[in-house]
Amino acid sequence: MTDAEPYLRLERITKSFGPFQALKDVSLEIFRGEFVCFLGPSGCGKTTLLRAIAGLDVQTSGRIEQGGRDVSDLPASARDFGIVFQSYALFPNLTVARNVGYGLESRKIPRDERTRRVADLLELVGLPDAGPKFPGQLSGGQQQRVALARALAIGPGLLLLDEPLSALDARVRQRLRTEIVRLHRRLGVTTIMVTHDQEEALTMADRIVVMNQGGIEQVGTPLTIYRHPASRFVADFIGHMNFIPALTAGPGRVRVGALELETGELDDLPPGTPVTLGVRPEDIQVRDIGGHAANVFSAHVGELEFLGGIWRAALTERSMGAGPALELRADLSSNAVRDLDVARGAELMVAVPPERIRVFVQGASP
Amino acid sequence: MTRTDLVVSAPVGIVRQKAGWDDWVMRAGLVVLGLYLAITIVLPLWSMLSKSLEDHSGAFVGLANYSAYASNPVLVRSILNSLTVAGVTTAITLALAFVYAYGLTRSRMPGRxxxxxxxxIPLLAPSLLPAISLxxxxxxxxxxxxxxxxxxVYGPIGIVMGEVFYxxxxxxxxxxxxLAVADQRLYEAADCLGATRFRRFMTVTLPxxxxxxxxxxxxVFTLVMTDFGVPKVIGGSYDVLATDVYKQVVGQQNFQMGAVVxxxxxxxxxxAFAVDRIIQRRQVSQLGGRAVSFRPSAEPLRDWTLFAVCAAVALVLLAMLGMAGFASLVKFWPYNLELGLRHYSFDLMDGGGWGSYWNSLKMASWTAVIGTAVIFTGAWMIEKSRGAGPLRTACHLLAMLPMAVPGLVLGLAYIFFFNPAxxxxxFLYGTLAxxxxxxxxxxxxVSHLTAVTALKQIDPEFESVSASLKIPAYTTFLRVTVPVCLPAIxxxxxYLFINAMTTVSGVxxxxxxxxTLASIAVLNMDDAxxxxxxxxxxxxxxxTSAAVKLIHATATGGLLRVTQRWRAR
Incomplete structure (x- = not known):
């Protein structure tokens, strides 16, 4: 679904507010028809980047090219995009139909054609009967769909969504999430969504752009971002991860206290280099640990937290003797907890598959 | 264009966004607004201040006029007089208004x-009215x-009484x-900690x-210092600054000294302006978003005491108004108390007759229509235009300036600016314009701040949305912003109509x-x-003010029902 030529190309975008750098040298390519999420904590610059792409708050320096056209210095009104805000920004004094048709009115489109387009759009977002109502008479989720229809009405080449779901309650948010994705599949319009909600990004995006402190940490598919976080920040921000300080001990081996572990990835670092290991709680194995499995050790079970479908266990590995204990959080399925009689105070054999260990070189992690 | 071209031409310099058609329209509008404010506010004030540094022939004399002023004991006494009546009035008005406001907001007395x-009521009348009643x-x-x-009553006593009313x-x-914004939780905390009522009042309410x-x-202090109506009518030989300006200019044609005063x-x-700005800035943090709004409980003793005080104040206000109303109907005070409309035959008196009343009506209507259009559009451009930061800041500052300029001063400044050939x-001089x-x-x-407040309450992204939909910002202004802000507009x-109707000092x-205007006719007839x-x-x-306010209230209700249907859920 991607062309060879990127549809949107950002080159070395910076944005400063006085001494504060909101965007630091951001470059990015987005392809036609992609659904991209800008994900990051508040203040990371994701909305600033979106507004620069829209031309609402122009970047301090850098170049933006959309559909082969340099739009870097164009005002918003000369660019090609539709936008949906967290606040919806629906015109409260106009009916839903007039809101949706607002952008069509200046385009010399005949009235009946316009009416038809509006009806189609309302149908598309699942509100076929809302036309004569005022925005204030709709629920938050319905208002957001109207805003979406209004943005799509002009057939934009680029759809920008600025935290569109944040103001909604959890259930509505979930439903709207799938609907936006469905809509995107159907229309194929290149879409950028800003969000601080990792779950939203993971479920909706073709690619995620993880941002932190005005820069891009990693760009990749949800699976790549989750499985192979490029930095400790990404690993920490998306999902849960155990971070374990360690020292390299030869090719593919690290030492944690007295314990020596095998890791899948380890560049040629000289032995004794301090690194940080990252292990996701759900990657810690407790079942079917064969005799030949790597990285097997016995751990003491501390606190057990019941999270519904799973249990989160605090594990401590004590073989290290004088060194500090190795503390791990592990997600265990309810089945495993029942079958293995996992309880507070019990000892448990665990294995950490080498290919599931991420190694972060200490100096490189933020 | 090939791909390599694009890469090679990538700029590293600072990006300056091109202005769209919208932006140019807005900027042009801001320039016009700035010029308008300069002509109607800054330049007149400037000519007044420079006039105060000139002698009769127009030569620059530095501060000579000021030292002449300072060495004139009669004029200097006016300063003391002004400060005295302003100080006393402030103390009395604050005490009364505080109790009254406390009754309105913190009690459950009947008839709030x-x-x-x-x-x-006093807002509907020129400040001359309480003086006449007195x-x-x-x-x-x-x-x-x-x-x-x-x-x-002719002197400080009358002035203070009239000013308290005004x-x-x-x-x-x-x-x-x-007082309306109070956090219930603070009161509950005080009660839980066993504070006495007096202590609660001193530690929670007053702060x-x-x-x-x-x-x-x-x-209040500034209003009294700069009010001209009350002391003019009832001040007798007790001179204050405001009447001095009038005497210097109208009586002695001494414009330079008028400018100095x-x-x-x-x-x-x-x-006062500076203090108010500082306070406004501090006030913000007073009430957190999680505050629980205060709901007074019924306390018969407190409620009825407050009721008695408020009733007394309200009766005095009504009596002052009623006295003027009654006196205007009495045939020949105090000898023949038969009622009639004889005194309303203004055409028989000096002062411009009914013509001045119609002039006032015309002037107030124009002020309301033009003023509202200019001020609201101006506030919108200042708030919502993109770029042009310094221009917007300048316009906003100019819009804030009139608050610090008493009407009498502004009026005099207009003479200095518009009169010279x-x-x-x-050509505007002497016209209704x-x-x-x-x-x-x-x-x-005040109008500007009302407009800004209303504009800040609507969604900040309306303009962004219209830009993305390629609809000019002014279209959205007319179709969305104005209708949504209609109550504020x-x-x-x-506000403009009633103030234009009642003002004396400005005109x-x-x-x-x-x-001639109605308020001026009051002044001149009283003089005669x-x-x-x-x-x-x-x-x-x-x-007239009351009727217009009433019509406005009903019309607003009707209009809102029709145009603000969307407000209903």
């Missing part, structure tokens, strides 16, 4: 809505002159706002209202024989000894 309405109440032939126990609603509005008190104090009058006003705008301009400028700031227009230097007709004309102003 009615009390609130009655307290606004003459009928306490003057030489006053109904209850014995109550003063031999003291004369300034009461201004103080009340600020104090009710200050919460302290900014309101300071702000109201400065507003005006400059002196600017000081308290600017001070060299000014291409001098200059009165409209002056009134808009005089009441600009109507509020601004009624007293600017009317011509063809453009025709007090009953003066009372009658003052009442006409009150009736």
């Amino acid at each position: 809505g009615l009390f609130r309405a009655v307290a606004m 003459i009928y109440l306490f003057g030489n032939q006053g109904v209850i002159r014995d109550w003063l126990m031999g003291w004369s 300034t009461f609603p201004h103080a009340l509005m600020i104090l009710t706002t200050a 919460g209202a302290r900014y309101g008190l300071v702000s109201a104090g400065f507003v 005006s400059a002196v009058l600017l000081i308290p006003a600017i001070l 060299g000014n291409p705008l001098s 200059i009165l409209v301009m002056n009134s808009i400028a005089h009441f600009y700031t 109507l509020g601004i227009s009624i 007293v230097f600017l009317y011509s024989p063809d453009t 000894g025709d007090i009953a007709p003066a009372a009658a004309m003052a009442m006409m102003i009150v009736y």
Whole structure:
């Protein structure tokens, strides 16, 4: 679904507010028809980047090219995009139909054609009967769909969504999430969504752009971002991860206290280099640990937290003797907890598959 | 264009966004607004201040006029007099208004809505009216002159009484706002900690209202310092700064000295303005988003005590108004108390007759219509235009300036600026247009702030959305912003109308024989000894203001029902 030529190309975008750098040298390519999420904590610059792409708050320096056209210095009104805000920004004094048709009115489109387009759009977002109502008479989720229809009405080449779901309650948010994705599949319009909600990004995006402190940490598919976080920040921000300080001990081996572990990835670092290991709680194995499995050790079970479908266990590995204990959080399925009689105070054999260990070189992690 | 071209041409320099058609329209609008504000506010003030540094022939003399002023004991005494009446009035008004506001916001006494309405009465009348009423109440032939126990009402006593009436609603509005926002949780905490009622009042209520008190104090003080109506009518030989300006200019044609006194009058006003700005900034943090709004519980003793005080104040306000109304109908005070409309035959008196009333109506209507359009559009451009930062800041500052300029000073400044034949705008002098301009400028700031507040409450992204939909911002302004802000817009227009109708100080230097106004007619008829007709004309102003306010309230209700259907859920 991607062309060879990127549809949107950002080159070395910076944005400063006085001494504060909101965007630091951001470059990015987005392809036609992609659904991209800008994900990051508040203040990371994701909305600033979106507004620069829209031309609402122009970047301090850098170049933006959309559909082969340099739009870097164009005002918003000369660019090609539709936008949906967290606040919806629906015109409260106009009916839903007039809101949706607002952008069509200046385009010399005949009235009946316009009416038809509006009806189609309302149908598309699942509100076929809302036309004569005022925005204030709709629920938050319905208002957001109207805003979406209004943005799509002009057939934009680029759809920008600025935290569109944040103001909604959890259930509505979930439903709207799938609907936006469905809509995107159907229309194929290149879409950028800003969000601080990792779950939203993971479920909706073709690619995620993880941002932190005005820069891009990693760009990749949800699976790549989750499985192979490029930095400790990404690993920490998306999902849960155990971070374990360690020292390299030869090719593919690290030492944690007295314990020596095998890791899948380890560049040629000289032995004794301090690194940080990252292990996701759900990657810690407790079942079917064969005799030949790597990285097997016995751990003491501390606190057990019941999270519904799973249990989160605090594990401590004590073989290290004088060194500090190795503390791990592990997600265990309810089945495993029942079958293995996992309880507070019990000892448990665990294995950490080498290919599931991420190694972060200490100096490189933020 | 090939791909390599694009990479090679990538700029590293700072990006300056091109302005769209919208942006140019807005910027042009801002420039026009800036010029308008410069012409109607800054340049007149500038010519007034430079006039105060010139002698009669127009030569620059530095501060000579000021030192002449300072060495004139009569004029200097006026400063003391002004400070005295302003100080005493402030103390009395604040005390009364605080209790009254406390009753309105912190008790469950009956009739709060009615009390609130009655307290606004003075806003409908020119400040001349309470002074005229006082003459009928306490003057030489006053109904209850014995109550003063031999003291004369002509002088500081009369001025203070009149000014308390005139300034009461201004103080009340600020104090009710200050007292209305209270955090119930603080009171509950105080109760739980076993604080006595007195202690609770001193540690919770008063600190919460302290900014309101300071702000109201400065507003009242400035109003009294710069009011001209009350001392003109009832001041007798007790000179104050405002009457000095009038005497210097109208009586002795000494414009230079008038300018000097005006400059002196600017000081308290600017001070009050500065204090108010600082307070506004601090006030913000007073009430957190999680505060629970205060709901007074029923306490019969407190409620009825407050009721008694409020009733007494309301009765006095009504009595002052009623006295003028009654006196305007009495055939020949105090000898023939038959009622009739004789005094309303204004055409038989000096002062411009009914013509001045119609002029006032015309002037107030134009002020309301043009003023609202200019001020609201201006506020929108200042708030919502993109880029052009310095221009917007400049316009905003200019819009805030009139708050610090008393009407009398602004009026005098207009003479200095528009009268000289060299000014291409001098054709405006003596027309209704200059009165409209002056009134808009005089009441600009409050209207501007109302507009800004309304604009800040609507979604900030309307303009962004219209840009993305390729709809010009001004289309969205007309189709969305104006309808959504309609209540505020109507509020601004009624504020401008009533103030233009009742103002004396702003226009007293600017009317011509063809453009006399109702409020000026009151002044001139009173000057000529025709007090009953003066009372009658003052009442006409009150009736008109009240009627317009009533029509406005009903019309607003109707209009809102029709156009604001969307507000209903």
